[in-house]
Amino acid sequence: GDSVTQMEGPVTLSEEAFLTINCTYTATGYPSLFWYVQYPGEGLQLLLKATKADDKGSNKGFEATYRKETTSFHLEKGSVQVSDSAVYFCALSGLNFGNEKLTFGTGTRLTIIP
């Protein structure tokens, strides 16, 4: 079945550092890929997504590129801020667009220190 393997945390970085959170997946066909973010005490919210190979999703300075050859969707940001402290989840969707039974990774807790 489908699965997502995500870089284990927690990750602690200094403000303005470069961030990479690794995500690889196993799936049949060509799934859509997502990064969700969960701020303390809140539900998850979509950070970015990519629906086909070589697509790059971007939002709030974060980027991730759908790499079919390496089955990866790594999250990057050039200069992190304290406000980026959160838990980040990589996820993929099944084949039925509009019926998004997402498979999630285990989440990576990111803490940014001033």
Add this chain to the structure above:
Amino acid sequence: NAGVTQTPKFQVLKTGQSMTLQCAQDMNHNSMYWYRQDPGMGLRLIYYSASEGTTDKGEVPNGYNVSRLNKREFSLRLESAAPSQTSVYFCASSDPNTGELFFGEGSRLTVL
């Protein structure tokens, strides 16, 4: 600007008690979901509903029942709570045009 609303936000139960988690969305989405979040395990799908009147099991349905009361509401019921059901529960709905899931704020359940 409500989106997905879940109640209650916190609940403590004793083993064997029953309760229902309520969820409502105001975005006119057809598909709705219940997930549980446990440390080190990410989110796991309990049940989902592709449309009013239909429900299907997800990855971890044992010990739960659901009702899709109408297009807006999707409830999750624990008939006889067990300590293994201590978790944070999230309701979500999905936008069929973008594939985006919209989540509620979560319900933290503790079973003693």
